[in-house]
Amino acid sequence: MTRTTRRGVLKVGLAVGAGLAGGRVIAQDADPAITNLQPWMQQLGEGVDARPYGHPSEYEAHVVRRNVEWLTADPVSSVNFTPLHELDGIITPNGLCFERHHSGIAEVDPAEHRVMINGLVETPLVFTMADLMRFPRVNRVHFLECAANSGMEWAGAQLNGCQFTHGMIHNVQYTGVPLRLLLEEAGVRTDGKWLLAEGADAAAMTRSIPMEKALDDCLVAFKMNGEALRPEQGYPVRLVVPGWEGNMWVKWLRRLEVGDQPWEHREETSKYTDLLDNGKARKFTWEMDAKSVITNPSPQAPITHGKGPLVITGIAWSGRGTIPRVDVTTDGGMTWNAARMSGPSFNKSMHRFYYEMDWDGSPLLLQSRAMDSTGYVQPTKDMLRKVRGENSIYHNNGIQTWSVNENGEAENVEIS
Ligand SMILES: Nc1nc2c(c(=O)[nH]1)N[C@H]1C(S)=C(S)[C@@H](COP(=O)(O)O)O[C@H]1N2
Numbered sequence: 001m002t003r004t005t006r007r008g009v010l011k012v013g014l015a016v017g018a019g020l021a022g023g024r025v026i027a028q029d030a031d032p033a034i035t036n037l038q039p040w041m042q043q044l045g046e047g048v049d050a051r052p053y054g055h056p057s058e059y060e061a062h063v064v065r066r067n068v069e070w071l072t073a074d075p076v077s078s079v080n081f082t083p084l085h086e087l088d089g090i091i092t093p094n095g096l097c098f099e100r101h102h103s104g105i106a107e108v109d110p111a112e113h114r115v116m117i118n119g120l121v122e123t124p125l126v127f128t129m130a131d132l133m134r135f136p137r138v139n140r141v142h143f144l145e146c147a148a149n150s151g152m153e154w155a156g157a158q159l160n161g162c163q164f165t166h167g168m169i170h171n172v173q174y175t176g177v178p179l180r181l182l183l184e185e186a187g188v189r190t191d192g193k194w195l196l197a198e199g200a201d202a203a204a205m206t207r208s209i210p211m212e213k214a215l216d217d218c219l220v221a222f223k224m225n226g227e228a229l230r231p232e233q234g235y236p237v238r239l240v241v242p243g244w245e246g247n248m249w250v251k252w253l254r255r256l257e258v259g260d261q262p263w264e265h266r267e268e269t270s271k272y273t274d275l276l277d278n279g280k281a282r283k284f285t286w287e288m289d290a291k292s293v294i295t296n297p298s299p300q301a302p303i304t305h306g307k308g309p310l311v312i313t314g315i316a317w318s319g320r321g322t323i324p325r326v327d328v329t330t331d332g333g334m335t336w337n338a339a340r341m342s343g344p345s346f347n348k349s350m351h352r353f354y355y356e357m358d359w360d361g362s363p364l365l366l367q368s369r370a371m372d373s374t375g376y377v378q379p380t381k382d383m384l385r386k387v388r389g390e391n392s393i394y395h396n397n398g399i400q401t402w403s404v405n406e407n408g409e410a411e412n413v414e415i416s
């Protein structure tokens with residue numbers, strides 16, 4: 001074989017111009033990366049027990065959660081962000097799931113942990129972790145998005161990178177017991193219409209959840225992506241509230257109280273509500289609206305290869321179902337193109353899209369627009385502000401724009 005090209009692959013349905021795609025002709029002046037005897041070829045590597053719990057390559061050390069220091073006064077009540085621009089597919093690796101704590105990470109000893117059900121039930125119950133393991137369990141992939149994700153972008157373009165504008169999201173396969181089974185075991189009384197979930201952290205975070213949702217698809221989860229929950233994500237047990245704002249997914253879950261009305265606690269009154277222009281606030285806006293973002297290229301992930309074949313990719317999700325379609329524009333919304341969805345399409349889960357093009361080196365205005373399985377289409381930021389005003393922080397699902405210049409550098413801008 002005299003040349004290595006990707007043409008064969010590209011012919012299979014990707015509309016990219018003729019010529020060499022990503023491969024290179026093998027040159028007369030040999031590439032030292034081919035001809036040099038590399039250090040890793042000259043010695044034996046570490047043996048099997050050198051890394052009893054594996055870590056990424058040292059060359060991936062930049063792929064980490066990051067925070068924005070000026071956002072919060074103290075890291076114990078703060079947030080960091082998933083490095084979306086470094087990931088592909090739909091699953092967020094456990095060590096990269098963004099963290100949001102109100103009182104830091106609770107380091108819970110599972111042997112000393114209990115989950116209690118009390119309130120308007122026939123039989124108040126308490127479960128050890130071992131008790132929970134004796135209920136039938138299920139596996140489901142769901143995104144968790146903090147309602148404050150993209151909150152800094154309401155008034156205009158602010159943070160330079162999709163990690164910071166959209167990184168308060170992760171998408172994980174959970175193993176857990178349907179909450180319905182535990183509530184049935186306790187026997188919810190007919191006046192039991194609401195559920196209060198409480199965490200075992202120092203914040204004792206609490207949220208009211210309507211009983212219909214609790215009995216529908218919530219999980220009491222103890223595994224993420226196959227292994228125990230990480231302490232950051234609520235070890236040993238957290239509530240999974242599919243499609244609903246992240247704040248309700250109580251971590252270090254210790255108590256579930258059944259009541260006849262919502263508790264109106266801090267996180268559902270002064271926080272996680274949307275102040276409108278007329279001075280009234282929207283509350284109980286639990287479902288996360290359909291949203292998407294292009295993760296590559298983006299400000300932290302510029303185009304470094306020059307003109308020619310360019311892979312644009314990103315993620316989309318909806319709290320109301322699946323994402324059958326994402327459109328991508330490269331000219332700021334004058335023309336839209338259907339992106340190619342790839343990977344599993346689960347209910348209330350992240351979806352992955354690609355749009356391959358032949359980049360001529362001219363500036364781009366990149367946007368993506370998600371449509372969910374209910375037919376709802378992601379709005380522009382202008383459309384959102386028209387309805388919700390300028391005061392909002394939470395629930396910003398507006399279309400994001402990246403401006404890419406001739407050098408391939410990308411910047412957070414707003415054009416609509
Ligand atoms: N007990 C407890 N649960 C909690 C929180 C908390 O501070 N304490 N933060 C909530 C918020 S605001 C969000 S967005 C999610 C974040 O989950 P993560 O840390 O796994 O990303 O957890 C929620 N559950």
Ligand SMILES: [Mo]
Pocket residue numbers: 100146147148246247
């Ligand atoms: Mo949150």
